[in-house]
Every structure is written in structure tokens, then in C-alpha cells.
Amino acid sequence: MEDKSTKISEELLKEVDEIGDNHIMTSIETPMRPDAFEMSNEEKIEKIESYFEKIMHTLGLDLTDDSLKGTPKRVAKLYIKDLFKGLDPANKPSMSTFENKYNYNQMLVEKNITLYSNCEHHFLPIVGKAHVAYIPNGRVIGLSKINRIVDYYARRPQVQERLALQVLNDLKQALNTEDVAVYVDAEHMCISSRGVSDQHSSTVTVEYSGKFKEENTKNEFLTYINAPLK
Numbered sequence: 132m133e134d135k136s137t138k139i140s141e142e143l144l145k146e147v148d149e150i151g152d153n154h155i156m157t158s159i160e161t162p163m164r165p166d167a168f169e170m171s172n173e174e175k176i177e178k179i180e181s182y183f184e185k186i187m188h189t190l191g192l193d194l195t196d197d198s199l200k201g202t203p204k205r206v207a208k209l210y211i212k213d214l215f216k217g218l219d220p221a222n223k224p225s226m227s228t229f230e231n232k233y234n235y236n237q238m239l240v241e242k243n244i245t246l247y248s249n250c251e252h253h254f255l256p257i258v259g260k261a262h263v264a265y266i267p268n269g270r271v272i273g274l275s276k277i278n279r280i281v282d283y284y285a286r287r288p289q290v291q292e293r294l295a296l297q298v299l300n301d302l303k304q305a306l307n308t309e310d311v312a313v314y315v316d317a318e319h320m321c322i323s324s325r326g327v328s329d330q331h332s333s334t335v336t337v338e339y340s341g342k343f344k345e346e347n348t349k350n351e352f353l354t355y356i357n358a359p360l361k
Contacts, residue, residue: 159296161218161287168219172211179207214249217286224279226305228270238348240264240355241277250321251288259317259333262356263298266342268308277302291315291336299338309341312352 170178184203187194194200216222241263248257261281284297299313314337322332342348 159293159300161289161293161297163218172219176204176207176211179210180204183207213286214247215287217283222286223283224276226272226276226280226301228272228305231267231269231271235267235271238264238266238351238355239271240352241274242356244278244281246281246285246294246315246317248285248287248289248291248294248317250319251290253321254288255320257285257289257291257317257319259315261295261298262312262314262316262352263302264312264343264352264355265302265306265308266310266348268306268310270306270308272302272306291317291319291334295336295338299340303340310343310348311340312343312349313338314352314356 180203183206244261246261263277295313295315299311302311316335318333
């Protein structure tokens with residue numbers, strides 16, 4: 132008689148194979164367990180260090196070598212304190228806004244925001260640029276806050292489509308406006324370093340809301356972000 136757990140494992144493997152390299156986004160929210168923050172960061176680092184040590188050992192690496200023996204700890208700290216720090220809501224930047232005293236009512240564009248993320252399907256880097264714009268509706272936000280919110284959502288296992296949506300929705304809520312646009316152009320190491328190994332492609336995802344869905348406003352935004360640096 133077939134073991135039930137074996138059958139479940141086989142079905143799961145089949146599902147993973149069917150997904151393959153498809154960049155599937157199941158929800159705008161990053162998939163998190165309810166108990167995600169029951170452990171402290173220190174406890175998580177300790178566990179990840181232990182797990183990564185086992186991975187290195189399985190690969191046949193000599194963990195007594197001076198160059199390798201500190202790697203599990205370094206990787207664990209990198210995961211919690213840097214690469215995936217955006218998973219922790221405690222690290223979310225303040226989204227405080229200010230009264231638009233200058234009555235500025237034109238498009239404001241923050242372009243060429245550098246982003247570093249990781250593909251949630253292979254845990255390989257995503258590196259690129261984000262361009263964010265909004266039209267004020269009585270409130271404005273500090274320019275650095277836009278960069279910080281992009282970085283916050285990027286610093287987690289991600290799908291590029293979700294990243295653009297998360298940034299867009301947060302800015303809409305903070306600024307109390309529908310008029311927001313987010314354009315992300317990034318290279319995926321899961322494409323350039325494995326599989327087809329394409330070294331020259333990039334992925335573009337765009338989210339428009341409010342007036343940015345209008346052709347003239349959309350074209351104005353695209354003109355700004357494609358304008359050469361002076």
C-alpha cells in the first residue's frame with residue numbers, strides 16, 4: 132500500500148516541475164506564516180546558520196577550512212539583517228507626509244532608484260531600477276521615503292509584479308491619491324546564471340493608477356524616465 136506522505140511528496144514535486152521557471156504571483160501580499168515572528172532575529176540567525184552548515188556539508192565542502200568555517204554564520208546574518216529584512220514589518224519606513232504648501236500639482240518623478248531583491252522561486256538576485264511618480268492631492272512625501280519604500284519591499288523573496296504593486300498601493304494610501312505610477316526594470320540572475328543563461332535580457336513591470344492610466348499622463352511619465360541624464 133502506498134504511503135500517504137510519499138504520495139503527497141510526489142504530488143508536490145509534480146506541481147513544482149509544472150511551475151518550472153514561470154514567475155507566478157499568488158497574491159499581492161508576500162506569503163507569510165502566522166507564526167513568522169514568534170522567533171527573535173537572533174534565534175532565526177542561529178537556526179539558519181545550522182541549516183546552511185548542513186547544506187555546505189552536503190555539497191562536500193570542508194567547514195574546518197579557514198575560508199569556509201565562518202560562512203554559515205555570515206549567510207545567516209546576511210539573510211536576516213540585509214537581504215530579507217523587508218519581511219519584518221518593524222523595518223518598514225515611516226510614510227509620513229506633509230501639506231502641499233507650494234500647491235505643486237504637477238507630476239513628481241523619482242527615477243533610477245536602485246533596487247536589490249531576490250527571486251522567490253530560486254533565491255537568486257534581482258538587480259535593477261525603479262521609477263516612481265505621483266501627482267499630489269494635498270499631501271507630499273519626502274523624496275527619500277520613496278527610495279526607502281522601494282528598498283523595503285525589495286528586501287524579501289519577491290516576484291517583480293508583486294513588488295511594483297506593493298510600492299504602488301502603499302504610496303496611494305500614504306498620499307491619499309489614486310495618481311501613482313511604478314515602473315521596474317530589472318535583471319534576474321535566475322535567467323542569466325541558469326537555464327537559458329541569457330546575459331542581456333531584463334524584465335519590465337509597470338503599474339498605473341488614476342490619471343496615469345490616461346494616455347497623455349502615461350506618455351509624459353515615460354518621457355521623463357527615459358530622458359537622458361544631464
